[in-house]
Amino acid sequence: MTLFIALLSIASTYFIQRLGTASEHIMKDNFKSIYNANMMASALDEMDNALYKQIVDPKHYDLYHTSFIRNSAVFDENLKQASSNVTEPGEELIVNRLHQRYEHYLAFVPIDVQTYLTVNAQAYDSLKASCLELFAINKKGMDIRNSRAKEVSNEAALYTIILAGVILLIAVLTLFGLPALVINPITELTNKIKAIANRKYSERVEVHSKDEIGELATSFNQMAIKLDEYERSNIDALIAEKKQSEAIVKSMNDGVLVLDRNYSFVLVNPIACELLGIQENDLLGKNANDVAQHNNLIATLVENIATPTGPKPIDGAYLRIYFNGKEEYFLKDIIRIERTEGDPSTAIGYVIELKNVSEFKALDEAKSTFVTTVSHELRTPLSALNMSLRLLQDERIGPMNEEQSRILSAMKEEIRRLIRIVGELLELSRAEIGAELMHISEVSPDSIVDAAVTPMMLQADQKQVLLEIELPSELPLIKADNSKIAWVLINLLSNAIRFTPAGGKVTLSVSAKDNQVEFLVADTGIGIEPQHLAKIFDKFFQTSKVAATHSGVGLGLAISKEIIEAHGGKITVTSEVGKGSTFRFYLKTS
Ligand code: ADP
Numbered sequence: 001m002t003l004f005i006a007l008l009s010i011a012s013t014y015f016i017q018r019l020g021t022a023s024e025h026i027m028k029d030n031f032k033s034i035y036n037a038n039m040m041a042s043a044l045d046e047m048d049n050a051l052y053k054q055i056v057d058p059k060h061y062d063l064y065h066t067s068f069i070r071n072s073a074v075f076d077e078n079l080k081q082a083s084s085n086v087t088e089p090g091e092e093l094i095v096n097r098l099h100q101r102y103e104h105y106l107a108f109v110p111i112d113v114q115t116y117l118t119v120n121a122q123a124y125d126s127l128k129a130s131c132l133e134l135f136a137i138n139k140k141g142m143d144i145r146n147s148r149a150k151e152v153s154n155e156a157a158l159y160t161i162i163l164a165g166v167i168l169l170i171a172v173l174t175l176f177g178l179p180a181l182v183i184n185p186i187t188e189l190t191n192k193i194k195a196i197a198n199r200k201y202s203e204r205v206e207v208h209s210k211d212e213i214g215e216l217a218t219s220f221n222q223m224a225i226k227l228d229e230y231e232r233s234n235i236d237a238l239i240a241e242k243k244q245s246e247a248i249v250k251s252m253n254d255g256v257l258v259l260d261r262n263y264s265f266v267l268v269n270p271i272a273c274e275l276l277g278i279q280e281n282d283l284l285g286k287n288a289n290d291v292a293q294h295n296n297l298i299a300t301l302v303e304n305i306a307t308p309t310g311p312k313p314i315d316g317a318y319l320r321i322y323f324n325g326k327e328e329y330f331l332k333d334i335i336r337i338e339r340t341e342g343d344p345s346t347a348i349g350y351v352i353e354l355k356n357v358s359e360f361k362a363l364d365e366a367k368s369t370f371v372t373t374v375s376h377e378l379r380t381p382l383s384a385l386n387m388s389l390r391l392l393q394d395e396r397i398g399p400m401n402e403e404q405s406r407i408l409s410a411m412k413e414e415i416r417r418l419i420r421i422v423g424e425l426l427e428l429s430r431a432e433i434g435a436e437l438m439h440i441s442e443v444s445p446d447s448i449v450d451a452a453v454t455p456m457m458l459q460a461d462q463k464q465v466l467l468e469i470e471l472p473s474e475l476p477l478i479k480a481d482n483s484k485i486a487w488v489l490i491n492l493l494s495n496a497i498r499f500t501p502a503g504g505k506v507t508l509s510v511s512a513k514d515n516q517v518e519f520l521v522a523d524t525g526i527g528i529e530p531q532h533l534a535k536i537f538d539k540f541f542q543t544s545k546v547a548a549t550h551s552g553v554g555l556g557l558a559i560s561k562e563i564i565e566a567h568g569g570k571i572t573v574t575s576e577v578g579k580g581s582t583f584r585f586y587l588k589t590s
Helices: 002-056 058-083 091-107 113-197 212-251 270-276 288-293 296-302 358-393 402-437 445-462 482-498 544-549 556-566
Strands: 255-260 265-268 318-323 326-338 347-356 441-443 466-470 478-480 505-513 516-523 570-576 580-588
Touching: 002 058, 002 091, 002 113, 058 091, 091 113, 113 212, 212 265, 255 270, 270 318, 270 347, 288 296, 296 318, 296 347, 318 347, 326 358, 358 402, 402 556, 441 445, 441 482, 445 466, 445 482, 445 505, 478 482, 478 580, 482 505, 482 516, 482 556, 482 580, 556 570, 556 580
Parallel strands: 466 505
Antiparallel strands: 255 265, 255 347, 318 326, 326 347, 441 478, 505 516, 516 580, 570 580
16 A cells, blocks of 8 residues: 555656646746837837827927836846747747837837828837747647646546556555455364363464464474473373273282273273173173172272272171182272372262282181181180199198198189180181171071160179160161170170179160160279270280289280171270270161
8 A cells, every 4th residue: 555655646746847847838938028028018108109109299399208118128038038948949030020120110200290100100010029939939838738748637537537546546455355365274273272171282374474373373383392292201101100000900919900080991901801791892881880880899899988988998808709710719809990089079080999819818717717717726724724723722632721721712713714715716706707607597686785785784793883874665677697796785784894893783775776786884884994995895904004903815805896897897995994884786687
């Protein structure tokens, strides 16, 4: 547009200049000569008038003569100017003739009216005619120049209009074409940016120009290249990490199944496939719930996987799976993978681990069997020893002095203690072997309470401790080994009575809660220090205060825990030093 405006300005200036030159020529070449011709004609008239008056009014001769001289000076001056401004063809001739005729006119000074009217008048006429001739030739020249100027002006107008028209046309075309010119690259760029936003990093923009849009396109391409590189390196890193994790999972000796947040299998290791007797391809990408419908083992594995409380870290129940030609024991462990640690709502997947615990279980069983055997084997000689001691104490065998009798009593006490330890060890190993040795049946909590409370009444009376039983009339039946649970209750009640001073109270209450029955043994005794609470169910644990004063061995609560857990139940304790302790255990209703 700037170029067009400059072009139009140059053209206009050129035409205006041409017009100016034309009119200048008219002024310079013709108008001045016309003026000179006019001035000369009128000066001639004045001179002629003065001559005439000199003759008719000689009294004022000087006055008229002065006028004649003045006008002849005017004539001279204009003739001189006209002579120096000869522009038209034939003008020179006229000017020369003017000179001659003027000289001729001046040569005759009239003396009387007669000469004036004859000679002078003739000279006057021819001089005037020359003046008019000069006027006419310049007038004609002026007309010609005028019409040429008109032509120039018409030409200027025409060319200007044509030029302006062309410029206007180009401007209009540009005006329509310009938006597309500007917008097309922007539209292209926008589309490419959208593609990049959709992770198509291979997109590039063609750079057509070096303007701002060109620069933008170049920058965009650089950005796309960088993003592409970044994505590639990211993907490479991710693939490497994925392969590492896969390799780790696949090389594990435990069965591992990885599920995504929608419970679809994303990774399964060969051990898991072998354990479940299913091909990897039959699991990968499939939804666990769908597979569970026709595979009981998978159904057990994914059971409770997404419960709001989250999967338990270790599910206590063993899974028995036929593996490597024999039945083996596995522990199921479900690990929830959370995006934000500790926030179950951000679970992005689950790992099911099947730990082969057969060896540990066998070891545990071997230990329990060993303890059972040893305890069992020890029981007979211990009973025999006990018998022999009793015989020794019998007066009929022979009298004993006081010292011997004291030693024998101490020995008997130790033997009694040993028998108790061996008995409890036997009970513990039996409980550890678990549910297999239990005689589970549907029993009423009342019968268990009856069996436990009766032997405890005497002990409570002797210790002057009040034993209170709270037993609701209608309690649901539970699935349990009657004698074992009674043993647990006896153990808890006996501890409670033992650790409650005279005048205290021991409460046994039973209540039904959800699908469970709660047994509660509370006392108002010495209580347990907080630091001991966590260890109270460990084998051979006794608080130091107690160990010194009583004959227990610290196995009662450990056995109780084993028995309750073998029933699929739970045992807990709460206590406050000086105020008493409360033991609770829960058993499932049938
Ligand atoms: P023990 O054969 O010694 O009674 P237990 O396993 O029954 O073994 O008890 C372990 C220890 O727990 C006891 O020695 C005692 O210190 C503590 N204990 C158990 N019951 C109570 C209770 N009701 N009050 C206070 N301490 C208790």
